[in-house]
């Protein structure tokens with residue numbers, strides 16, 4: 001049985017190594033073929049031809065949103081044309097909504113969580129002609145839904161290095177604000193926290209297994225010295241969860257002259273020693289993405305942020321500025337208990353953060369339910385539910401649901417959403433993100449000057465002139481360019 005790995009096209013043009021699949025490729029016994037619709041214009045046709053050769057196991061990675069919309073009709077078409085084709089989906093969407101994916105015309109197997117621990121047994125069972133239903137980490141539909149037990153997580157680097165030699169690395173060398181040849185890496189599995197708005201908890205339930213620092217340093221060396229990387233984005237859910245590893249990695253990569261980026265927790269990094277911050281700054285760490293989430297302590301508590309306080313966010317902002325490492329603060333606005341208060345206090349916090357450190361980056365999301373105790377219970381109580389069939393995800397409001405930009409919860413009103421949008425437009429114009437490469441210095445100065453009076457006076461309502469200018473300049477928000 002031939003193994004074909006497919007990365008459906010994501011929303012925006014992005015050149016990032018499809019690590020979800022490359023990590024799995026390491027455990028496939030025998031040859032495999034990768035088809036990546038994000039870099040290959042004729043990807044769907046190549047996939048059609050490969051599947052037509054017969055006896056194919058098609059492994060598809062699916063994120064909510066555009067990848068789901070691209071993968072669903074294509075898998076239906078491929079399965080209709082090739083009756084012996086076995087389609088397995090994994091990744092965030094199927095892991096959170098497995099039953100919804102298991103439509104016999106579309107998907108045969110859902111793999112939940114870390115794929116490396118599941119795929120060897122799945123391939124072996126299919127090659128032996130055995131029924132894989134009930135295998136650890138799988139969900140399948142028979143007369144009922146059969147869910148295998150959860151396999152233990154495994155340290156990812158134990159499965160070997162990412163198979164760079166078998167992909168067109170030039171196609172993935174991306175120009176970003178970090179460098180002209182940016183590659184992505186992923187050096188841990190899961191996240192040790194249980195924030196109740198984050199889909200990572202659905203997959204990993206508070207478990208976190210980091211690759212040893214030597215393996216991370218080795219991967220960075222390969223990217224820099226063999227593939228010419230001058231920047232690395234660490235896409236780990238929580239790269240900075242363990243101080244000693246951060247320091248060892250920073251020291252190990254310092255001589256490579258890389259610029260790098262990663263995601264971390266405010267409270268963890270506030271506890272790091274000064275020497276660790278200095279080592280990270282020396283090694284080229286340029287920016288860290290943090291979940292600030294809210295300017296309201298009550299909302300942070302309701303989100304299970306593990307004791308994070310608003311004052312921590314303020315302190316981290318100052319600490320990071322002292323070390324010259326830009327903090328990128330992400331907010332998840334629209335908490336169930338009191339969305340008005342949450343939004344008001346959060347926008348106030350954004351103003352303060354900008355006043356203290358104008359270089360800090362701000363990302364505003366709206367709360368999007370994930371099935372976890374907490375706000376989800378509140379959402380359900382108020383009549384919220386997910387579609388139960390795949391097609392349900394392709395009609396409004398679900399089409400934009402997972403972009404976390406639409407008012408999807410019963411308590412988020414269009415007026416409040418508009419207020420956030422207006423504020424964000426003025427914020428973007430007054431402090432355009434450093435990550436947007438489209439914006440020339442002249443244009444940057446112009447939008448800033450135009451937005452300055454509104455920002456100073458706190459007049460955010462209907463900033464039509466700023467919206468028009470940002471649209472004209474095709475302004476890209478940080479989360480669109482950041483990773």
Ligand code: B12
Nearest residue numbers: 010011020059060061065066067090091092111115199237
């Ligand atoms: C890189 C990235 C992107 C990239 C592209 C990713 C791609 N697949 O091509 C871009 C920038 C395009 C992107 C966009 C979005 N993203 Co994104 N993204 C990530 C990020 C940072 C890393 C993904 C990654 O490569 N991980 C590394 C690999 C090794 O891990 P993995 O993907 O989990 O894969 C493992 C398992 O899931 C499983 N697996 C995965 N696929 C498959 C397939 C099979 C067949 C099997 C067996 C197993 C399997 O095995 C893999 C190896 O262990 C994650 C956060 C994270 N750290 O994971 C968010 C994340 C996946 N993104 C997320 C979201 C919400 C989005 C957006 C929808 C929203 C937005 N506002 O940007 C958009 C739209 C995407 C789209 N559909 O077009 C959420 C998903 C949450 C959810 N509710 O499901 C995440 C988890 C971030 C978060 N913490 O909220 N993203």
